[in-house]
Amino acid sequence: MTDQRLRVDWPSCTARGVCHELLPEMIDLDDWGYPVTSRDPVPPELVGFARTAVRLCPQLALRLVEVSGPGPRR
Amino acid sequence: MMADGLVIDPGPALLAGVLDGPGLAAHRRRAGELRRVTGEDVARAAEAAGLRGRGGAAFPFARKLRTVLDQPGRRPVVVVNLSEGEPLSAKDHALALVAPHLVLDGALSVARAIGARRTHVVLPGDRPAVRLSVLDALEQRDDTGSVRCHVASPRFVAGQEQAVLELVSGRENLPVTAWRPAAVSGVGGRPTLLSNAETWAQLGFLLQHGLDAYRRSGTVDEPGTTLLTVSAPGRPRHVREAEHGRAMGDVVPELGHPAGADLVLLGGFHGSWVPRDELARTPVSVEGLRSRGHALGAGVVQLLGVEECPVRRTTEIVRTLAGESAGRCGPCRLGLPALWAALEDLGAGRSDAAEVERLATLVTGRGACAHPDGTSRLVRSLLSVTPEEVAAHARGVCTLTDAMCPAP
Numbered sequence A: 001m002t003d004q005r006l007r008v009d010w011p012s013c014t015a016r017g018v019c020h021e022l023l024p025e026m027i028d029l030d031d032w033g034y035p036v037t038s039r040d041p042v043p044p045e046l047v048g049f050a051r052t053a054v055r056l057c058p059q060l061a062l063r064l065v066e067v068s069g070p071g072p073r074r
Numbered sequence B: 001m002m003a004d005g006l007v008i009d010p011g012p013a014l015l016a017g018v019l020d021g022p023g024l025a026a027h028r029r030r031a032g033e034l035r036r037v038t039g040e041d042v043a044r045a046a047e048a049a050g051l052r053g054r055g056g057a058a059f060p061f062a063r064k065l066r067t068v069l070d071q072p073g074r075r076p077v078v079v080v081n082l083s084e085g086e087p088l089s090a091k092d093h094a095l096a097l098v099a100p101h102l103v104l105d106g107a108l109s110v111a112r113a114i115g116a117r118r119t120h121v122v123l124p125g126d127r128p129a130v131r132l133s134v135l136d137a138l139e140q141r142d143d144t145g146s147v148r149c150h151v152a153s154p155r156f157v158a159g160q161e162q163a164v165l166e167l168v169s170g171r172e173n174l175p176v177t178a179w180r181p182a183a184v185s186g187v188g189g190r191p192t193l194l195s196n197a198e199t200w201a202q203l204g205f206l207l208q209h210g211l212d213a214y215r216r217s218g219t220v221d222e223p224g225t226t227l228l229t230v231s232a233p234g235r236p237r238h239v240r241e242a243e244h245g246r247a248m249g250d251v252v253p254e255l256g257h258p259a260g261a262d263l264v265l266l267g268g269f270h271g272s273w274v275p276r277d278e279l280a281r282t283p284v285s286v287e288g289l290r291s292r293g294h295a296l297g298a299g300v301v302q303l304l305g306v307e308e309c310p311v312r313r314t315t316e317i318v319r320t321l322a323g324e325s326a327g328r329c330g331p332c333r334l335g336l337p338a339l340w341a342a343l344e345d346l347g348a349g350r351s352d353a354a355e356v357e358r359l360a361t362l363v364t365g366r367g368a369c370a371h372p373d374g375t376s377r378l379v380r381s382l383l384s385v386t387p388e389e390v391a392a393h394a395r396g397v398c399t400l401t402d403a404m405c406p407a408p
């Protein structure tokens, strides 16, 4: 079974975006406003919100990636 | 022998020919003509030899090779990474000077075996003697038609895998986010077999001399050798070939020197602090070190002078590393200078370990390359290996130098 995890393309991310607003359960902000994404798989009930966050990221920096097993936090 | 400021000691396998010079004729006398092998032969030999990548991550080579072989359709690409971004490491540097043909034998016979379309050789921007020696070696051979050379920019992260792939693809030599492993999709989307010079030299030795010769060094579980770069105050750097399984203290007798500091930097700027006595007893072995929570990393062993404080040294290294951030990823660009500032505050008795620990944890895993992770590893190893010294600094005392650590 593959899990969906959040991953940020760091060179593209410009901080203080909508991702934290849309998915606070999984995305925190650090001292500088950059997202701190959870390492855990996105639970089924949040997948829809996660997709919206991915779609609305103005830099296309946020992605949902499929991983089997424990994934890296990136 | 001494070359380009390094002392390169003769060794049992890769460094056996140090005294014969780097020429092709002497190399062929030792290693014979290039063997013809298939991709499957290489994978089996690498598996039987337990060969792991020597760039720091110690990933099994055969697994990487099999991933490349499993990609249908497109012809693969081979990359020889000689850029050696870790400033304390000089093992690839030494190989380029004394055994360039062993490195090229490994890369070119594997390239031929897997039908690679190109072999890219990436040379360091800041080690001119390496460039000259490798270009000279390439000119002596008649099997380099598919080889292209590139020069990396002289910075720490230029040698990271993704940065090297960018350079080879004709873009800026900086890391980008990898969505898929290079073995699946690397240069131009082709399956790419990228390894550093020592890994290719290990393969060159294994393929040219055979599995039995390879197994003559090391242990049953971990055959072969590994290259170390040893530095100590006031001495030139030494590159040594260590047999797996031997005690670190036998290979690095400097660890027994009574005038040394208690902590040793293992692995390099992205490495960790290890108590000197403990390291001396530990066998040279990926598993042996791993089971004690250490990693050989790039094979660096750096000893400090007895007057040198590891808190201060860590602070200086983090300052360097913060300056080496390629500045592309926010958490690395902003987080590493913040981590440096927190260490300065700690060293001046203005802050405690908690803030340092928080920032080190915060930056981990949050960049296109492993630069923040490596920096964090170094800092966290300081906090865990010598909590008393860290706590003393937070109170404004350095117990080692009997005074406050001098500000830079």
Ligand code: SF4
Pocket: A008, A012, A013, A014, A015, A016, A017, A018, A019, A020, A033, A034, A035, A056, A057, A058, A059, A060, A061, A062
């Ligand atoms: S919305 Fe996109 S660019 Fe903005 S902080 Fe989130 S990931 Fe970064």
Ligand code: SF4
Pocket: A010, B157, B174, B175, B176, B324, B325, B326, B327, B328, B329, B330, B332, B333, B366, B367, B368, B369, B370, B371, B372
């Ligand atoms: S993680 Fe740091 S060093 Fe690596 S690409 Fe990003 S900014 Fe550059």
